[in-house]
Amino acid sequence: MPSTATPATGDDGSDTLRGVISLALFIHLFCVAVVLSSNFRRSRLQARLVSLFAPYTQLLHFDPDFTPYYFTLGRPSDDDTWLAIDLYADANQPVAAQPLVKTVRLHDGTSAWLGNRRRCLQLAQMLAASADPESENDDITSEIAKPVGVWLIRQSGDGRAVVRCVRRMSQPYELTTLNTGYPADRPTDAAYDATLYEADVWIDEDGEAQVQKRVSRAEAAPRQTAPPTAAGPGNRGP
Secondary structure (H helix, E strand, O other): OOOOOOOOOOOHHHHHHHHHHHHHHHHHHHHHHHHHHOOOOOOHHHHHHHHHHHHHHOOOOOOOOOOOOOOOOOOHHHOEEEEEEEEEOOOOOOHHHOOEEEEEEOOOOOOOOOOHHHHHHHHHHHHHHHHOHHHOOHHHHHHHHHHHHHHHHHHHOOOEEEEEEEEEOOOOOOHHHOOOOOOOOOOOOHHHEEEEEEEEEEEOOOOOEEEEEOOOOOOOOOOOOOOOOOOOOOOOOO
């Protein structure tokens, strides 16, 4: 009598292993897809999911944490921007009457792993956006420049700081369109750096922090002097 036993279709252990691997792969891809799709204008549900997956995705650096990947459009606001602070010893003298002690570039020497560098760059981007002539807001720029200058004054022991927001212009795609004075072989040359905002910061004799935005001579309003008035019945002299 012939045997009617059917051959084994597979090993139960290998099927279970494949199922576990498939499930783990699905969870991994789902977590990565959620954090990447939530990088811009995330909803409340996406925010909750991102916070739930954060121990896994941030540990493996899958979560960009609002790092915009669209900063590649070639706009001026996409260029590198940083804060540079010039320090002077005396708070009571103008900077033109005293030597420069040193210049500090805010994010130099900071670790890219601890987030300090990113915060410094974000401050520079915020100040640059508020200093733009089309959306200029002196309240925001002064509130950023003042604590930065005061912090460095207290750290260094100097009396006055000049906070500058500097942007490095990108080279055009066609280098032949570069204007004279912009070296084509040195994209980090100082000629590409433009100062967007500049302000004096100092601590007065009462211990209060003061900030004064610097403007060019063309931007400053000319002084107005009242014309002399003749003394008469209706106009009394001083």
